[in-house]
Amino acid sequence: MTSIDQAVINEAAERLRTAAxxxxxxxxVRDLLGTEDMEAAYRVQQLLTAWRLNAGSVVTGRKIGLTSSAVQAQLGVDQPDFGFLFGDMDVSGGDVHMVRLLQPKAEAEIAFVLSDDLDDPDLGPADVRAAVAHAAPALEIVDSRVADWDISLTDTVADNASSGLYVLGDARLRLDEFEPRATTMRMYVNDVRVSEGNGAACLGDPLNALLWLARTAHALGEPLRAGQVVLSGALGPMARVAAGDRVHAEISGLGTVSATFTDKDSA
Structure with missing residues (x-):
């Protein structure tokens, strides 16, 4: 159990909220939380989530982070984490407006949309597979409120797993039509390949990542629900993006997903 008191949790959350x-x-925020106190980091995340919900946001799912060894190496961490998705984070079908972001990076992922609740303490692989209505190709636009992405595990967990926005491609395939572990991924920025990987790079299988999240969310008392979107975690390294960039990812067997970044006002 964390020994960090609520006043420190409040201070860390307020720092991140002010930045956003x-x-x-x-x-x-590791000067307040340390680098290993996951409970304290998730308490900060929960407080930021509560503030966002109180302001009218709606939870639409979760994102799993740090599932790729390549991304873990980039950030110097060794375990996955998760954050919440909110309705206004979905920017599918339109431009990605830089005014909503601070230090964005893109990564290609698989999105799972759930047909059933995952509210059972004894969940297994068959349970999560059966609960997936369909998969879709996705780009997660990760972001950090921490300057220069100078983050430890507690920094990113507190900061809603360095969440930003996400884009879903048009394809919708059931798991009897698409096997996540067998997929390969290539991601391009302005037609230059910047990342590649495969389903096995995501905790050995993106469905393993979903199982990890389902068990973790249940243990924390906030289980995954039918209709929610779950971003699997990166299939390969993330890449920096800037205004004017076009990002395009190809996920074999599933389809493509693209996003164009603009510095025009989103109003």
Whole structure:
């Protein structure tokens, strides 16, 4: 159990919220939380989530982070994490407006849309597979409120797993039509290949990542629900993006997904 008191949790959450609202990256919060206290980091995340819900946001799913060894190496961490997805994070079908982001990077993923609740303490692989209505190709636009992406595991967990926005491609395939572990991925920025990987790079199988999340969410008292979107975690390294960039990912057997970044006002 964490020994960090609520006042410190509040201070860390307020630092991250101020960075997000003011669009000025902040110092890491590990000076307050340390680098290993996951419980404290998730308490900060929960507080930020509560503030967002109180402001009218709606939870539409979860994102799994740090499932790829390549991304773990990029950030110097060694285990997955998760954050919440909100309705206004879905920017499928339109431009991605840089005004909503601070230090964006893109990564290609598989999105799972659930047909059933995953509310059981004894979930197994067959349970999560059966609960997937369909899969879709996805780009997650990760972001960090921490300056220069200078993050430890507690920094990214507290910061809603460095969430930003996400884009879903048009394909919708059932798991009897598409096997996540067998897929390969290539991602391009402005037609230059910047990342490649495969389903096995995501905890050995993206469905393993979904199982990890389902068990973790249940243990925390907030199980995954039917209709929610779950982003599997990256299939390969993430890449920086800037205004004017077009990102395109090809996920074999599933389809393609693209996004164009613009510095035009989203209003």
């Amino acid at each position: 609202e003011g669009r000025v990256p902040c110092a890491p």
